[in-house]
Amino acid sequence: MNKVARMRNNRKVWSIICALLIISLFIPTPYYIFQPGSVEELESKVTVEGGEKNAAGNLYLTTVFSLKASNVYYLAYGYFAPHSDLRKVDEVRGDMTDEEYSKLLDHMMTLSQQYALVAGLRAAGDQVDVQTSGIFVRSVLDTSYAAGKIKIGDVITQVDGHPLQESADFLDYLADKNPGDVVKLVYVRNGKEYTADIQLIELDNGVNTAGVGIVPEDQFKVETERKVDINAADIGGPSAGLMFSLEIFNQMTEVDITKGYEIAGTGTIDLDGNVGQIGGIREKITAVNRKGIDIFFCPADIFPHDSNEKDVLDEVKKEGYDVKVVPVKTLQEAVDYLEKLPPKQ
The missing domain is CATH 3.30.230 (Ribosomal Protein S5; domain 2)
Structure with a gap:
């Protein structure tokens, strides 16, 4: 191999190395x-x-x-x-998107x-007055029929027309339901109200046998003297x-x-x-x-x-x-x- 050919091969090698280095900048790690x-x-x-x-x-x-x-x-x-x-x-x-994770941290x-x-x-x-005002959705199970409808950060305010003040109200209402039953949820997202019909899934949490498949958290308002x-x-x-x-x-x-x-x-x-x-x-x-x-x-x-x-x-x-x-x-x-x-x- 003559000198010109070797130089060409060297340039090819360096070009490949540089390309790989540049590509590696855009390959994310978990x-x-x-x-x-x-x-x-x-x-x-x-x-x-x-x-x-x-x-x-x-x-x-x-x-x-x-x-x-x-x-x-x-x-x-x-x-x-x-x-x-x-x-x-x-x-x-977990399986949250960057947007969902950021919203959860802010909440x-x-x-x-x-x-x-x-x-x-x-x-x-x-003296401080604390009043619950709905259910904050902390996460949604992959197996839930609510996935794709209800999102992390939504606040559920009603189920089948019944107002919800706290998570306990929600669990009490679902206590007599069975997997496969459908409930209508009213929820607030970014200040706007929405509704969704959600089929209940089977749960194994020692509380209810059927549920929406979310992790709820009480949303509340605080009134203070100062x-x-x-x-x-x-x-x-x-x-x-x-x-x-x-x-x-x-x-x-x-x-x-x-x-x-x-x-x-x-x-x-x-x-x-x-x-x-x-x-x-x-x-x-x-x-x-x-x-x-x-x-x-x-x-x-x-x-x-x-x-x-x-x-x-x-x-x-x-x-x-x-x-x-x-x-x-x-x-x-x-x-x-x-x-x-x-x-x-």
């Missing part, structure tokens, strides 16, 4: 990359009517940075980068803020509930519970102030350590499958982080802990 996110102070995000914003320390929410590994290069980065975790797409969002954050508002105000002694503004439009998910409620509580009380400490935390909150498990706890404690936080509240492990407390304590020990981790079961436990602390010197 993974998300999770890394430590931001640690954001809450006093500027939460405003309670008549409340005080003169805390000596700060309360912070914590986030996890997530990125879809859209090609093999991102995947390689996620594999080798420190404090990164790769998770399969179906582990993160979960909105719900988290409402729960935090109720829990925080009640803990400070305010206005509370929470500005967290760029944050999704429910894990900031505990810290939102602590910030609301602190602005309403005469005693500053921060006492000069930098206090971060994570955990869902419900209407009664119970703290629930969250995802990404290892990434969050890493972000907290980088920020130089004094105290980190995390959900306590209560049930056998809970792992937040074990995981965060393991990460602190493994990495040698200098953060005081405080597991709590309720908002009141977090308040009690802070009230007993001496002021920071």
Whole structure:
């Protein structure tokens, strides 16, 4: 082979390699990359009517940075980068589309803020009226005849002409139904009302033998004695509930519970102030350590499958982080802990 032929072959080889490299940029992988996110102070995000914003320390929410590994290069980065975790797409969002997953995260954050508002105000002694107003569709089973008609994010308000205020009403109505029966649902999507006839499927949930095949969640409205503004439009998910409620509580009380400490935390909150498990706890404690936080509240492990407390304590020990981790079961436990602390010197 002469020199000119070899050069041509080399150019062909390099052309093929370049083409493969370019093509690989557009081949998605079935993974998300999770890394430590931001640690954001809450006093500027939460405003309670008549409340005080003169805390000596700060309360912070914590986030996890997530990125879809859209090609093999991102995947390689996620594999080798420190404090990164790769998770399969179906582990993160199941069979939901990106749009459905985004809508669910937005709903979960909105719900988290409402729960935090109720829990925080009640803990400070305010009266709060909570009224259920329909059923939020959290997911739709693939085997359901509602798939393709009812979508995640829809709010069901009636079944066969019967108004629905909460999930219990829905389950009670379906209790006497059989698989194959058809019900007429009225639901709201993006502010517009729709109807759909849905054939019931057989269930094996220990409650009803027949159902629509959705995972319902109560939709509710909250009426309070004072206005509370929470500005967290760029944050999704429910894990900031505990810290939102602590910030609301602190602005309403005469005693500053921060006492000069930098206090971060994570955990869902419900209407009664119970703290629930969250995802990404290892990434969050890493972000907290980088920020130089004094105290980190995390959900306590209560049930056998809970792992937040074990995981965060393991990460602190493994990495040698200098953060005081405080597991709590309720908002009141977090308040009690802070009230007993001496002021920071």
